[in-house]
Amino acid sequence: MMDSKTTGIVAYITWIGLLVALVAGDREGAKFHLNQALVIWLAGLFAAIPCIGWIWGIFCFVCAVMGCIAAINGEEKEVPLLGKIKLLK
Template sequence: MDKRTTGIVAYITWIGLIIALVAGDKEGAKFHLNQALVLWLFMLLTPIPCLGQILLIFLIVCWVIGLIGAINEEEKEMPLIGSIKLIK
């Protein structure tokens, strides 16, 4: 997969993220792989009552920002959580 496809697939589902990490262009799409990983990890916090609902709305907005950035091949960080680096 090329850089653009790898970035898009990473945002689709957890399985897409794993596929992108294994079969995708890791170096070219490292930014979007990191952003998607952080996003999916924060999604694990959404079952928390009250806070989780607000967090879910915020994460959906971040997901859209990240997906549009991957489609346009831009490296635009998501608000608040975009500065977290898990993949170096």
């Protein structure tokens, strides 16, 4: 079982990392980062739209990097635009 810091970091890496973090990680301790990573990855699906979607994809990538840095530092900083969305209770 991963600790909450590792769980938060792994969640931002890839979809597979998010799934691993949800299954094998400290879900209660890293709930903030798991939620943000889920929202970022779901929002990133809009990157498949040509032109505008590519810009959105870059924005989602930057948000994932910001979230990962916050998880590394042990902080709970919301990412811009997407940070207020709560999918996990």
